[in-house]
Amino acid sequence: MDSVPPVQELEQAIPDIAREDRIEPRERTIDDLGIGGSVGHFKRYVVRQCIGEGGMGRVYQAFDPVLRRDVAVKVMRPDVPEPERRRFRREAIFGARFCHPSIVRIFDMGEHRSDDGRRVEWFSMEHLPGSDLERVLGRAMSHGRRLPLLSVVDIFRQVLSALQYCHECYVVHRDVKPANIFVTRDPNTRFLTTKLLDFGIALDLDGPAQHEVLCGNPFYMAPEQTRHGAQIDARADVYAAGLSFYEVLTGRHPLDDFRAAPLETVLSAQSKFAMKPPSALLPPSTSPRIAQAVDMIFERATAKDPDDRFQSARDMREAMLVFLSPV
């Protein structure tokens, strides 16, 4: 069990530390907003270029002329059916609720009329210069290179911390994969940072029960996600993080041989296929200590039975830091 973090000690010592203070303005003045009224303005983002494409729509880079910064605007194709539209809105609303350095920040949501009069829904978020891990990996592989172990550990340290945060908010991401992990630079410090994207199919464990069984990419889906009626929890994200870790580290997905297989075969492989340990694909110069640790972390993250897995993203992150940090 974790020791009590200092912030909790502080809360215990001063129970109302996070109390919201309200003050009565001394007098009415011209800047009085009037409690109960509303305030706002109409903002238009200037769309610059398309920077990403996914299942339901596109992502554009745009400029916010009021705050003078770039933003990313994700739009949904107008022909998308209503259940997906609801998910899209939920993605923005979930995202707007989170506040974590490794989760993309959501700013605003709205809708736009296309030239032919159709409703195009959109939301804006922080613009991330850089690439998602799928593209980073593709580029490295096309040059016959791999991503260095320490960089991979640093990326996953951040992803797992973001996942731990959403799990503490009772949200399971359900779509953890390299394409939804973004590597960018902090605009102020210029340090490489990682951001978790795309809460489009996230599951709200605190919300009304949902009965969607198949949700996510079959190549990253935990066995319990395909079992009819099975409850899924944070450990499904740990599983997907384990598969993504393998793929990013070795340049191969453990189920690559099933790429052309039908969906049911891939899902059945997730439940039954014994995946090759990642160390088999690491360079021969890898030390036995590191090779063993990589295999152990992969095996514990992707155990078929969720009870045999790391029980939380935090446990997986700690194992990475303990066993894979530079000596």
Ligand SMILES: Nc1ncnc2c1ncn2[C@@H]1O[C@H](COP(=O)(O)OP(=O)(O)O)[C@@H](O)[C@H]1O
């Ligand atoms: N905030 C952002 N800044 C820069 N690129 C982004 C941003 N959000 C998404 N992208 C790019 O667009 C791609 C698709 O976005 P994503 O949110 O994953 O959409 P989908 O739900 O369609 O998969 C991502 O893989 C990424 O490359």
Ligand SMILES: [Mg+2]
């Ligand atoms: Mg995506």
